[in-house]
Amino acid sequence: MNPNLRKYGKLASAATAFALVLTACAGGGNDANNANANGNGKSGASAGASEDSSIPLDPFGKYPEPVTISYSKYQGQEVKFEGSDTIDDNPIIREYKDKLNINVKNAWVVKGTGDQYDQKMNVVIASNELPDLMYVNAQQLKQLVEADLVQDLGPLLEKYGSPFAKDVMTQDGGNALKSATFDGKLYAIPQTGSNIDSTPILWIREDWRKKLGLPEPKTAEDFFKLSEAFTKQDPDGNGKNDTFGLGLSKDLWGGMPGLEGFFNMYHAFPSIWVKGADGKLVYGSVQPEVKPALAKLSELYKDGQIDPEFASKDGGKVAEAATSGKLGMYFGAMWTPLWPLQDGKKQNPDMEWQAYAVPSADAEPAKVSAAFPVGHYFAVRKGYDHPEVAIKLLNLDMERQWGSLYDPVKYWSKDRTIEYRKYAVYPEAEPSRRNLNTHIAMVEALASKDPSKLNTEDKDRYDQITAYLEKGDLTGWANERVFGNTSSFTVIENYVKNNLVNDNAFYGAPTEAMGEKSAALGKMQLESFTKIIMGAASPDTFDKYVTDWSKLGGSEITEQVNAWKASNP
Amino acid sequence: MYAYTAGRRAFEYANYAFLTLLSLACIFPLVHVLAISFSSSSAATAGLVTFWPVGFTTKSYQYILDDPSFIRSFGITLERVALGTAINMVLTVLIAYPLSKEARQFKFRTVYAWYFVFTILLSGGLIPWYMTIKSTGIMDSIWALVLPGAVPVFNVILLLNFFRGLPKELEESAFIDGSGYWGALWRIYVPLSMPSLATILLFTIVGHWNAWFDGLILMNSPANYPLSTYLQTILTKINMSSLSTDQMKALAAVSDRTAKAAQIFLGALPILIVYPFLQRFFVKGIVMGSVKE
Known part of the structure; x- marks a missing residue:
């Protein structure tokens, strides 16, 4: 940007007020800068290749000379430190130095929510002051790749990646890595997550169901009977008509509560992309299966089985209704016993919630929506001489967090309240089946009363669960509901076994039209669905919604999604 | 009557x-x-609390006062308010006074006036703003919070109009008694403009106290966040649509509503205390600046 500034320098000094405008112009100068960086990048990469001997081939080998990498760190709201540790200097950072001879320096840190971090990253990308290793979202990764600012990590992962790190990256069937691949080159390490953990579960007030003597919800018919009974038969026995059958929030979707499961009963998959009859990808929200589900919801609403004020209540309010005993059922995520149900159990020990699989409206078992779990990526700046450092750090982090190096004594504070994992470069990238495997091991351990095979974190859970089962200690209730014998993961295990998980078929970066239009389309969807549910519009207006959706950018998005599909078979 | x-x-x-x-x-x-x-x-x-504490306890306040990051951010905000307000006020007075003169007395008045007003009409936008600050090398320091907004042009215009409303004869009498412009400004104009200055002072203090976005973008380490940025990072709701068990556990730990409420209250307290004392000038100040003569 300097040449441009210099050119206009005199003018600028005459009237500094124009400085701001000039800086904007200097954006043009950025390209020159980028070109420079790219040039360096190429020479850097080739230099790196010729210096191979200085890079230890062993995935956990130590560099002979110290290597420094700057990193953009996102620190969650909950991260805490022990003693004089800070985000820049803590046991994990020191371990990188001791074990690998890598100095990890935080170029900058944002504490707060992911959105706030993304804002800062946007500004940093625009000002072209990239750290060596960057934590970016899908949109930003796409920008960086298109501007040719990041390096190909594919061969490096192949060459330096440990078998376990590679396994974690591919546990979901390879979609995570594919989503970071552009034109056959892997430009980033995905922050892996679990698709199966996001599948919807039907949560039911089991004590109410038993009290009213109703059957388990094997079919949608049973489900609707329960919903009606929970609304009208005064399940809490207080003589007042103050309970609702089904919980809905104003957002409609989500983990606490979300309607994904309700639509899945009708084989509809709103908000995700699915394979259509002709093999092309189609958007789940505009398929004909959605209509009967909406019609049924509006019936339930009319009948008083849904809170008439749901359109103004967020998930937190529905959580309050559930914990205070005003709600009989909702579709939600596997973690809802941990929050908020545990609070309800503490206040009313008689309250009992049970996880059920999403029932089906017909003979065919219901498949359930699974979100694509990768939202963030780790990319290496072009021009950085040691891109393989990113892989080395990944090897160590994965092994320490989920593999053979896991050590609950070494990597937890003495009072066991602070886990050092959060300080790592790859703190959240987790194996897709991690929680499911915990459940399977937990059931075995509970049956044999032998927790010796569990890792220490799971051993803690085991102790809590047994304390609840044997001594009635309520603090273990939530873990029992999530990991125990008949729990969230019993349901999820069956989804996986019976091949009922319907993954989002689109897992690329948001397409151009999506970036421009999906916010408006999402708002339109929320409005039309809410109106139909509340009876302000007839279910037939769904057809109008579908045509509007196509006209206002939906068909363009569909085209782009299918173009992506064609290039990512 | x-x-x-x-x-x-x-x-x-x-x-x-x-x-x-x-x-x-x-x-x-x-x-x-x-x-x-x-x-x-x-x-x-459980949502049982309305306007009276249920199960009275001062635990949250103890918790906050033990939390070093809250105290540190509080200190940074105090520093920011003190420094930023002093810089803002001095510059506002020094700029408003010459600009309140007529072009006959101060030849380039119009040029300068437009020079300042221009920044209200057009701003560079987020990225140029960030790059400008970055290239001055004040990132990650208290100066990044006070210098970029050192001249609040809106306040300058407010004060400028107030100065113009004061009788010229007062200034002339000071000149006759041997005072220069400097003396006239500090001995005549500033003492007579107290209501207007109090108003601007309040705007400035509240502005600095509440600003959080610049703290988030310009500070490279959470240790340097001012209080409102700190509050923003702990109070903003996490999107709950896709959470892992770990995030959920973490959320349960931070979703401590009582501690948050205590922090909000402590954060608002100083402004609540300052407000009534300056507020009586507030209405008077703006009105006097606009309708004199």
Whole structure:
């Protein structure tokens, strides 16, 4: 940007007020800068290749000379430190130095929510002051790749990646890595997550169901009977008509509560992309299966089985209704016993919630929506001489967090309240089946009363669960509901076994039209669905919604999604 | 005085009732937050607290006062307010005074005036703003919070108009007695402009106290966040649509509503205290600046 500034320098000094405008112009100068960086990048990469001997081939080998990498760190709201540790200097950072001879320096840190971090990253990308290793979202990764600012990590992962790190990256069937691949080159390490953990579960007030003597919800018919009974038969026995059958929030979707499961009963998959009859990808929200589900919801609403004020209540309010005993059922995520149900159990020990699989409206078992779990990526700046450092750090982090190096004594504070994992470069990238495997091991351990095979974190859970089962200690209730014998993961295990998980078929970066239009389309969807549910519009207006959706950018998005599909078979 | 007609009386009652309701509507959220901050955690999560603490405890306040990051951010905000307000006020007075003169006395007045007004009309936008600050090398320091906004042009215009409303004769008499412009500014204009200055002072203090976005973008380490940025990072709701068990556990740990309420209240307290003392100048100050003569 300097040449441009210099050119206009005199003018600028005459009237500094124009400085701001000039800086904007200097954006043009950025390209020159980028070109420079790219040039360096190429020479850097080739230099790196010729210096191979200085890079230890062993995935956990130590560099002979110290290597420094700057990193953009996102620190969650909950991260805490022990003693004089800070985000820049803590046991994990020191371990990188001791074990690998890598100095990890935080170029900058944002504490707060992911959105706030993304804002800062946007500004940093625009000002072209990239750290060596960057934590970016899908949109930003796409920008960086298109501007040719990041390096190909594919061969490096192949060459330096440990078998376990590679396994974690591919546990979901390879979609995570594919989503970071552009034109056959892997430009980033995905922050892996679990698709199966996001599948919807039907949560039911089991004590109410038993009290009213109703059957388990094997079919949608049973489900609707329960919903009606929970609304009208005064399940809490207080003589007042103050309970609702089904919980809905104003957002409609989500983990606490979300309607994904309700639509899945009708084989509809709103908000995700699915394979259509002709093999092309189609958007789940505009398929004909959605209509009967909406019609049924509006019936339930009319009948008083849904809170008439749901359109103004967020998930937190529905959580309050559930914990205070005003709600009989909702579709939600596997973690809802941990929050908020545990609070309800503490206040009313008689309250009992049970996880059920999403029932089906017909003979065919219901498949359930699974979100694509990768939202963030780790990319290496072009021009950085040691891109393989990113892989080395990944090897160590994965092994320490989920593999053979896991050590609950070494990597937890003495009072066991602070886990050092959060300080790592790859703190959240987790194996897709991690929680499911915990459940399977937990059931075995509970049956044999032998927790010796569990890792220490799971051993803690085991102790809590047994304390609840044997001594009635309520603090273990939530873990029992999530990991125990008949729990969230019993349901999820069956989804996986019976091949009922319907993954989002689109897992690329948001397409151009999506970036421009999906916010408006999402708002339109929320409005039309809410109106139909509340009876302000007839279910037939769904057809109008579908045509509007196509006209206002939906068909363009569909085209782009299918173009992506064609290039990512 | 004249006798109130029935209609007039009805209006007065309605008026008072309306205004009372309005002020209650403003006070209740604050009382609610205060009540939550003194309530037990389980009562707060279950939504049992309205305007009176349930299960009274001062635990959240102890928790905050033990938390080094809250105290540190509080200190940074105090530093920012003190430094930023001093810089803002001095520059505002020094710029407003010459610009309040006529072009006859101060030749380039119009040029300078437009030079300042221009920044209100057009701003560079987020990225140029960030790059400018970055290239000055003040990133990650207290100066990044106070220098970029050192000249609040809106306040300059406010004060400039107030200066213009003061009788010229006062200044002339000072000149006759041997004072220069400098003396006239500090001995005549500033003492006479106290109401207006108090108003600007309040704007400035509140502005610095509440600003959070620049702290988030310009500070490279959470240790340097001012209080409002710190509050913003702990209070903003996490999107709950896709959470892992770990994030969920973490959320359960931070979703401590009582501690948050206590922090909100402590964060708002200093401004609440300052407000009544400056507020009486507030209305008077703006009105006087605009309708004199």
